[in-house]
Amino acid sequence: MEKFRVALDLFEAGRQVRRAQIRRERPGADEAEVEARLVEWMRERPGAEFGDAEGRTVPWPRERR
Numbered sequence: 001m002e003k004f005r006v007a008l009d010l011f012e013a014g015r016q017v018r019r020a021q022i023r024r025e026r027p028g029a030d031e032a033e034v035e036a037r038l039v040e041w042m043r044e045r046p047g048a049e050f051g052d053a054e055g056r057t058v059p060w061p062r063e064r065r
Helices: 002-025 031-043
Strands: none
Touching (some): 002 031
16 A cells, blocks of 8 residues: 555656646746646657557457457
């Protein structure tokens, strides 16, 4: 359970770092815009469009043969 808590803490720390970066890039942005840009980035991160796992993408659920 402790490893899971650490993972969640790291995830939240990463979100805070990205929020700070968005605020630096767009100093006039309000909180709603910052949050919208964060959500957009999380959905379509450059270099991780299909997730963070290595290998090829496969349809899910997998078809039974």
